[in-house]
Amino acid sequence: MLLAVLVTLTACGTAPAATTTASLTRYQADPTVLSNPQHGPQLCASVAESLPPQCGGPDIIGWDWNRVQHSARNGVRWGEYHVVGTWDGKSLTLTEPPRPAQRSDVPPDRSRFTTPCPEPVRGWRPVDPAKATDRAMEAALARARAIPGYAGSWLDQSYLEEIDDYDPKDRRYVERYANDPKRLVLNLMFTGDAAARESAIREVWGGALCLSRAERTEAELRALQERAGKEIKGVQSAAVDERAGRVEIGVWVATPELQREIDEKYGKGLVVLEGILKPVGS
Numbered sequence: 351m352l353l354a355v356l357v358t359l360t361a362c363g364t365a366p367a368a369t370t371t372a373s374l375t376r377y378q379a380d381p382t383v384l385s386n387p388q389h390g391p392q393l394c395a396s397v398a399e400s401l402p403p404q405c406g407g408p409d410i411i412g413w414d415w416n417r418v419q420h421s422a423r424n425g426v427r428w429g430e431y432h433v434v435g436t437w438d439g440k441s442l443t444l445t446e447p448p449r450p451a452q453r454s455d456v457p458p459d460r461s462r463f464t465t466p467c468p469e470p471v472r473g474w475r476p477v478d479p480a481k482a483t484d485r486a487m488e489a490a491l492a493r494a495r496a497i498p499g500y501a502g503s504w505l506d507q508s509y510l511e512e513i514d515d516y517d518p519k520d521r522r523y524v525e526r527y528a529n530d531p532k533r534l535v536l537n538l539m540f541t542g543d544a545a546a547r548e549s550a551i552r553e554v555w556g557g558a559l560c561l562s563r564a565e566r567t568e569a570e571l572r573a574l575q576e577r578a579g580k581e582i583k584g585v586q587s588a589a590v591d592e593r594a595g596r597v598e599i600g601v602w603v604a605t606p607e608l609q610r611e612i613d614e615k616y617g618k619g620l621v622v623l624e625g626i627l628k629p630v631g632s
Contacts, residue, residue, distance in 0.1 A: 377437050377603060377627035380451040383410060384428040391415070393433070393442060395586040395600065395626055402426035407586075408602060410435070412444035419450075437603050437627060463593075465506040465535045467560035474509075474535050478556025482532045490536060490555035497550060499541040501564030501571075502592025506535035531557050539564040539592065565595050578621050582612070586626065597621045 382394040384405050391413035394405035402423040410433065420429035430451035435442040465474075476482035494500055510527060535558040540547050544561040551559060571590045575597045579588040587600035596619060601608075604625035612621050 374436065376434055376445055376630040377442065377625075378432065378434045378630050379627045380430065380432050380453065381407075381626065382428060382430050383413065383433070383448070384426065385413075385415070386426045391427075393602075393626075395602075403428055409441040410444065411441055413448075418448055434630060439603075442627065463504045463506055463537075464508060465537055465560045466562045474506075474533075474558040476532055476557045477552075479532060481554065481556025482558075484529075484531055486555050487531050487536060487557065490538075490551050493550060493554055494538045494540075494547070495568075497540065497547055499547075499567055500569075501539040501541055501567050501595075503539065504537050504593060505529070506537055506560070507533075508535075509533045534558065535560055537562065541565065541567055564592075568592055571595070571597060574616065574620065578616065581615075582621075595620075598624050600624050600626060603627050 379393070382397050382403070382405060383391050384394055384397075384403065385391045386402075386404075389406060389409075391410045392405070393407040393410055395407055396405060398404040402421075403426070412435070415427050418429060418431065420427050422428075430453075431448040432450065432452050433442065433444065433448050434446050435444040437443075491503060494503060507528060507530075509530070536555060537560045538544070538547070538551065539562050541564055544563045548559070548561055551561075568590070571592065575588050575590050578597055578599055579585050582599055582601070584601050585599055586602065589598045589600075590596075591598055599612075599621055601623055602625065604623035609623050612623060613619070615621075
């Protein structure tokens, strides 16, 4: 459980625009397409879960509701589709008929939340089972956030891979096996000497613990997230990846040229553009 925040932002400012000029490159995505009495068919990066739903984004050129299955209510038409087309910086022009959205049913990648510390000889286990509880973990997280230099936290639940019948899609198994404070590893990151914070954490937490070093505090990354979200044009979302030590900015199209401009402004690898529209073949 990487403790990161995803926010939708209104773009403004003077940083490089997250758009491109007209190109023969074809892009693809699996978004919601929606039209209403105020606008024609548009791509949606996020959707308000109302009935009918609400969203807006770039126009999609060449769209024909009569050729696709869709939902309709109160003058609103919408559906999820796989779209392919060319991008001129403001709109997507279809180059082939839309198809149903391609949703891959891939289980969560837990490899991102593994523990960087060497595994103890006897394996990861509590040093004080009485303090390996949900309440103790909440107290440890609260204490960690209050310590100067706090940079992030996550839970390593690799033990789930050892359970033969564990099904992450079955709520019963999740409630039974997941988030077990006596089996998971609490990972905490700090700038400077991370090990120096152990005694403070151990006062409240007796479960498995890994302390690792980060280059930037969570507060610094949050400040960068806010700054980049205001300065970069065309921002659709902004999130902090604490473990990677970077800010991820969602835009419609992320080109290598735009990423280089972002690197020059904020520092290489500190702000990473994530394109909603991906080049065909990538």
